[in-house]
Amino acid sequence: MPDEAAGRDHRTLPRRRGAALNSAIFEAVWAEIAEHGYAAVTMDGVAGRARASKASLYRRWPGRAALVLEAAYDAMHGPESVPDTGSLREDALAVLRHAARQLNGPVGQALRGLLGETLQNPSVAAEVREYTRGNVGRVMHAIIEQAAARGECDPALVTDRKVEAGPALLRQRFIFSALPLDDDYLVQVVDEVMLPLLGVCPDVVAGDP
Amino acid sequence: MPDEAAGRDHRTLPRRRGAALNSAIFEAVWAEIAEHGYAAVTMDGVAGRARASKASLYRRWPGRAALVLEAAYDAMHGPESVPDTGSLREDALAVLRHAARQLNGPVGQALRGLLGETLQNPSVAAEVREYTRGNVGRVMHAIIEQAAARGECDPALVTDRKVEAGPALLRQRFIFSALPLDDDYLVQVVDEVMLPLLGVCPDVVAGDP
């Protein structure tokens, strides 16, 4: 009879399950993205790096898109809070800065890849679009309502197109430019587009003597 | 000795070259896109449908993206002209309508797929971005300069962000919505965003008694 080591083949290492395995898989996804970008994320690669089996991956997610999407959700922990500084300008900047911080990091890279996936194969995910669009738009509406309640802007001026304009500029730049979203850009979006559209602070921009 | 038919194998059909072959290949690309969308375009599929060889395809284009991109260029024949109706509102509507007509058709489907490709693999094509961004932006700048020269808007108000806002809304809707770009949307973009940003026609929208 062999000693106890002989009974242990290469599969006898401690085996993770449930949440622990999930976390290990998400970590592997981020490592793959960080190393060679979204395009380099393959199911085999993630499984290998996480020391998980492809069967385990496919038991949890139907494909790469669903996996990366859940990894992104996981990395963003928690719904976005609505800022309330008492000034529309500061609220708007806070919203855009929060979005920019996410989009400039690994989560942004993942979302770019996922958006690419949905553009090529529209059947894959209305879900991705929901996220990318839903959050910022909802919060933007909320801070504008706050401003209208304070009398800071005229509620009659508020339309869907005007509310969407700022976020649309942010997204355009995120999608079409490889450069990070810098703060100057966000300030321009707020001062040159969002506030003028709502009739706030007609072209008096801070910093000009 | 067999008769003359025996010497003709299945390769003996008339053989196209140069521009004629190019056109046949482009037609095949559009047929494939129309049938099952961008995702279904494969080099094998296009070659088969065009009765061309894959070798001929790869001699002309390095890959699928380059092929579809050139097919799109080919379908758009000619650079965009700058409208000059004498009214900024009409000029802007003309530009957006021209863009929308393209984007609502098969060319739009191709561009969506190509954009998806570049988002997943940024190395592929700065070229695609150039097109998608370049044209509308350039023409938009031109009509605004015309309007400023007529005294229709204040040149001091014109900034890059303001000029980009309208096109950004168009693109956002193109990218994130599967629905076609309808004319109501374009009118809203012009009347609620573009003109107010440039200080034209402050909220007097036609059609309201």
Added chain:
DNA sequence: ACGTTTAGAGAACTAGACGTTCTCTAAACT
């Protein structure tokens, strides 16, 4: 403590697309 059920590791396998390369031959050129 023991037995049953669940779920993970690892590997083999199929199928589809990419991109390459080969041969044979029609079209274009001189």
Added chain:
DNA sequence: AGTTTAGAGAACGTCTAGTTCTCTAAACGT
């Protein structure tokens, strides 16, 4: 007519997506 160029068709090697198999550790019962 003879030469060169370029296209048709097919075979091939590779990669990735998914699936399915066996074996076994972990979780959960009694």
